[in-house]
Amino acid sequence: MNIAALTANLHVILPEMVLAAFALLVILADMLRQDEEESRLLPLLTLAGILAAMAATAWIWNRPVASYQEGAIADGFALGARTVILVAAGLATLLSMGYLPRINRQMGEYYALVLLATLGMTMMASATDLIVLFLALEIFSLALYILSGYYRKNPRSTEASMKYFLLGAFASSFFVYGAALLYGAAGTTQLREIGNLLASDHGNPNLLWPGIALLLVGFGFKVSLVPFHMWTPDVYQGAPTPVTAFMSAGTKTAAFAAFVRVLMEALPAQQIQWGWALAVLAVLTMTVGNLTALRQLSLKRMLAYSSVANAGYILVALVPGTAQGSKAALFYLLTYAFMNVGALAVVITLEKIDELDALQNRAAGLADRWPLLALAMSIFMLSLSGIPPLAGFFGKFFVFQAAVEGGWTWLAVVGVLNSAISAYYYLRVMVAMYFHEAEEPVQPRRWGGLSLSLALTALATVIIGLYPSLWTGFLSGLGG
Amino acid sequence: MAIDYLPLLILIILAMGFAAIAMGLPAVLGPKLPNKQKYEPYESGIIPFADARRRFPVQYYLVAMLFVVFDIEVIFLYPWAVILNRLGLFALVEMAIFLLILLVGYVYCWKRGALDWGGQVRPGDDVVESQVVESQVEEE
Secondary structure, three states, X not given: XXXXXXXXXXXXXXXXXXXXXXHHHHHHHHHHOOOHHHHHHHHHHHHHHHHHHHHHHHHHHOOOOOEEOOOEEOOHHHHHHHHHHHHHHHHHHHHHHXXXXXXXXXXXXXXXXXXXXXXXXXXXXXXXXXHHXXXXXXXXXXXXXXXXXXXXXXXXXXXXXXXXXHHHHHXXXXXXXXXXXXXXXXXXXXXXXXXXXXXXXXXXXXXXXXXXXXXXXXXXXXXXXXXXXXXXHHHHHHOOHHHHHHHHHHHHXXXXXXXXXXXXXXXXXXXXXXXXXXXXXXXXXXXXXXXXXXXXXXXXXXXXXXHHHHHHHHHHHHOOOOHHHHHHHHHHHXXXXXXXXXXXXXXXXXXXXXXXXXXXXXXXXXXXXXXXXXXXXXXXXXXXXXXXXXXXXXXXXXXXXXXXXXXXXXXXXXXXXXXXXXXXXXXXXXXXXXXXXXXXXXXXXOOHHHHHHHHHHXXXXXXXXXXXXXXXXXXXXOOO | OHHHHHHHHHHHHHHHHHHHHHHHHHHHHOOOOOOHHHHOOXXXXXXXXXXXXXXXXXXXXXXXXXXXXXXXXXXXXXHHHHOHHHXXXXXXXXXXXXXXXXHHHHHHHHHHXXXXXXXXXXXXXXXXXXXXXXXXXXXX
């Protein structure tokens, strides 16, 4: 056996190795600690791991594009997606610091699972082989099933975990069946080779088309596209809110990055067909997501449906199948990670711990007594509704620009109309904060990590909005 | 294309035919001398003493799962040991990492009490069953 081939370009998966090592360290540290007090160090160890993985990612960035075992690749797109995932994981860890001790005293597993889920997500973002893709998908899915049920005493949390697990396992089987059929059509599991093969010889259509359709269902579930979105509100609402924040930003980024890679590298020749399928799904996802969000009273459910709608916007960027589109999707995911995690951080400050949720009236009168918190929430809401000069505006701008330049103007128009609908429910939160009287005195909860992540997300949302070129400069698209 | 699968079809027919003959001939020709032993689920082995559908201690499943994990470890170690000479230092390091990961898992199980066979409460396991049931009823 050729050992040199096994170790060649091992640095491609360095961030994953760092994350795995820290996950094991967290478990060991939890087992070896002497008393409860010392478990405060676990989130710090987790943060150290995430920062080390970020440093590893930055280090790879300066090296030529390389592939490890034809299974994972370190190109600009993968590195960008990895960075977004690591940012989401870091913010979620900050949010968990003061939150977790209230819901479950077993902290070692929690942080180890966060690290392992991050590992799966970053792996998925850089996978170039259907098998690696599936493996990564399962790694982070299994970790998230457990994390969403981490508030064990709370039936809602258990329910969320159960629903996510059953539906997620079902979706995974769709995914793996699709991968198997695609393998049957092309005779290889490597995305690029599938692409090369299908470009010249169209494969067995009886295997190819069902394969693509099933893969679409698998990805559609993970990024919560309508009609595969049913689990999203229940799981987002029932999961502990830091997990919701992590899930909404991390899973979306990982699944969309892999989705883009499969479409652009393995199936570019079929763009005419899947372009239309995605366009229909995008219209459905945006419209259903936004219209349902209009009627939500719970902040977390509203953000869950908004997350469905946002998946629709991102999907618009994938439809034309251009490098510009994939770059726009990645940029959108970056902005979404900041503004959505930020919004959920505000929910954490307001929520009642037993309900794992905050109703909209909890935000009433917030501006009078907690002006900074209200300001931060306003930034996130305005950014999510796409009002310039905040990050969300440029996210939407690039997405719709990619659609128009790819020849899908009508789709961009539907997207803009949807964006206008969404402004209603985002701004309603601001109206409550600034113009309504508080019904009951709310004492927001706070701890250092929470304040820090609120400050970071709010600042990033503003800075990305003010200097978008700074960020688009180092993100790169895929293909062409 | 389809003709490639002809051997498969022949095999299926042969297998089914063989099974039918092997089951059918004894049923028609064989002498029938029933006795008590013949109606036991197993003619040899331990005689069942109760129904199989009963409650097991949950630790049984934990231990069973742990067994599978370490069983797989051995399955993985065996071929590795056979060709270790040819794989060299790299394989040694690889396997050391693999075993280290499993070792952490083992320490975890041990410390969390997964290997203790008994009804004790684990750390952090302060859920009272009745409370959970009550709150579920309330929600419904």
